[in-house]
Amino acid sequence: MTSLQDKVALITGGSRRVGATTARHLHSQGMRLVIHYRNSADDAEQLRAELCEERPDSVMLVRGDLGEIAKVKNLIQQCTSEMGRLDALVNNASAFYPTPVGEATEDQWQHIMDTNLKAPFFLAQAAAPFLRKNAGSIVNITDIYADRPIEDHPIYNASKAGLVSLTKSLARDLGPQIRVNAVAPGAIMWPEQGVDELAKQRMISRTPLKQMGEPMDIARAVCYLIRDAGFVTGQILNIDGGRTVMP
Numbered sequence: 001m002t003s004l005q006d007k008v009a010l011i012t013g014g015s016r017r018v019g020a021t022t023a024r025h026l027h028s029q030g031m032r033l034v035i036h037y038r039n040s041a042d043d044a045e046q047l048r049a050e051l052c053e054e055r056p057d058s059v060m061l062v063r064g065d066l067g068e069i070a071k072v073k074n075l076i077q078q079c080t081s082e083m084g085r086l087d088a089l090v091n092n093a094s095a096f097y098p099t100p101v102g103e104a105t106e107d108q109w110q111h112i113m114d115t116n117l118k119a120p121f122f123l124a125q126a127a128a129p130f131l132r133k134n135a136g137s138i139v140n141i142t143d144i145y146a147d148r149p150i151e152d153h154p155i156y157n158a159s160k161a162g163l164v165s166l167t168k169s170l171a172r173d174l175g176p177q178i179r180v181n182a183v184a185p186g187a188i189m190w191p192e193q194g195v196d197e198l199a200k201q202r203m204i205s206r207t208p209l210k211q212m213g214e215p216m217d218i219a220r221a222v223c224y225l226i227r228d229a230g231f232v233t234g235q236i237l238n239i240d241g242g243r244t245v246m247p
Contacts, residue, residue, distance in 0.1 A: 002227050005030035007134070008083045009226070010076075012036040012066065012123070013093030015044035017189055018141070021215035022090060022222050023059075027051050029223060033059045034079040036093065038066070066093055066119035067111065076126040086130040088226045091120035091140045091163075096191060099155040109155050116159035117166065124170055124180070132177040139225050140167050140182040141218070144240050164236055171234030179233040181225045186240025188213045208242035 009026050013019045014035035020043070023033055033051070037044040041063070048059045062078050064071045080086050095115040099108050124138055131138070145153065146160040164182060171180040187203050204210060221239050225232065238244050 002230070003030065004087075004223075004227050006032060007087035008032045008034065008079070008085050009088040009090060010034040010036065010079050010086060010123075010127070011090040011092055012119070013038075014090070015040045015047055015061075018185070018215045018218050019090075019092045020047055022092065022219040023047060024051070025216065025219035025223055026088075026226070027054070027058065029227070031088075032083060034062055034083060035059060036062050036064060036066075036075060038063065038093075066123075067114035069118075069122050072119060072122045073126045076123065076130070080130050085134060086127055087134045087136045089123060089127045089131065089136070089138045090222055090226075091123060091138065093119065094141065095159075096153070096156055098152045100152045101154060104155060112155045112159050113162075116156070117162045120163060121166055121170075124174070128174055128178060132174075135177055137179040137181070137226050138170065138174075139222050140180070141222075142167070142182045142184045142236060144184050144186050144238055144244050146184065148244065167236065168234045175233055179225075179229070181229065181232060181234065182236045183218055183221045183225065184236050184238045184240065185218050186213060186238065186243040188215060188218060188239070203243075206243060206246050207240070208246065211241060213239060213241055 009031050011023050014023045015037040044061050048061055051059045062075050064075050095112045120140055140163050142163050143160040145157050146164045149157040167180055167182040217239050221237050
């Protein structure tokens with residue numbers, strides 16, 4: 001086990017939901033954080049205040065649209081110039097909403113692909129020189145839907161499948177100095193758009209553990225891949241209660 005004390009992690013989409021839980025957990029292990037957000041400024045400020053009360057000046061906020069590559073590069077520059085180093089990149093930001101065949105638009109394709117696939121690549125590219133100095137790592141948040149597509153979400157499914165492939169490609173291209181892995185959540189939190197009770201029960205019934213997971217399950221997996229998995233790269237860690245072993 002390697003100490004994370006005073007090491008720096010950048011978490012995209014880190015101000016809410018699973019991203020915020022991951023931020024809290026990594027911070028509790030001694031890391032300093034750069035938390036990216038786009039629209040949730042209030043949540044981001046509250047999270048920074050909460051964590052900095054525990055350790056002053058340990059969290060920095062950066063706002064940006066991940067669809068704009070110039071801003072992606074600037075985000076990395078801000079992080080390294082103010083924090084002095086970068087040890088981990090967690091590509092957590094994600095766009096998720098239905099795009100049924102026959103109704104999907106080019107703008108939806110662009111938005112989902114930009115957020116879920118293009119941004120992780122260009123963030124990794126910009127971060128690589130800094131991660132290489134510290135034998136750092138990248139953790140991408142994919143989805144079990146990359147392999148088991150969810151109905152009416154073809155663009156989202158494709159974007160996460162692409163992120164799985166990108167994870168493996170980057171592991172080859174950035175090794176040996178940088179490890180690249182992914183965490184693929186199953187039923188952890190219900191989408192903000194809402195899911196009807198019957199659909200929830202159906203999903204849980206098809207999970208061997210017969211329960212939902214919790215955001216902390218993802219946070220612990222991310223921490224493991226950053227801190228404890230020194231001989232692990234190019235892997236996708238399913239945190240799904242066994243859902244992917246079921247028909």
